[in-house]
Amino acid sequence: MNMEFVMLICSATLQEELEQLFRKHKISAFSQIPTVYGSGAGGGTRLDTEVWPGMNMMYILALPDDKYAIVKGWVSEYRSHKPREGVKLFTLALKEML
Numbered sequence: 001m002n003m004e005f006v007m008l009i010c011s012a013t014l015q016e017e018l019e020q021l022f023r024k025h026k027i028s029a030f031s032q033i034p035t036v037y038g039s040g041a042g043g044g045t046r047l048d049t050e051v052w053p054g055m056n057m058m059y060i061l062a063l064p065d066d067k068y069a070i071v072k073g074w075v076s077e078y079r080s081h082k083p084r085e086g087v088k089l090f091t092l093a094l095k096e097m098l
Contacts (some may be wrong), residue, residue, distance in 0.1 A: 004091045004093065005035055005062055005091065005093070006061040006091050007094040007097060009088045010054055010088070011085035012055050021032075027070075030060065031059070032057065032058070033058055034057050034081065036058045038056055043056070046086075059066075071089070075087055
């Protein structure tokens with residue numbers, strides 16, 4: 001079975017929407033990093049300060065191809081809308097999981 005290692009970085013405002021997606025598709029194994037600061041073309045700068053308000057969060061997942069396709073499809077669809085919050089998906093081939 002092929003697996004993808006996924007880092008999903010998004011505005012913290014998308015937490016409930018993403019976790020609904022995970023529940024709906026029985027994606028129950030993930031790690032969440034609740035506070036991630038950074039800057040990107042899609043969501044701007046988020047440092048949780050007066051000058052740069054807001055913050056991001058990150059999900060780390062190891063997904064089989066079928067579940068990865070669901071998450072990738074959601075991100076692609078979401079990013080096609082304007083205006084929107086920032087969301088970025090990074091993947092690496094997962095060689096081994098112990």
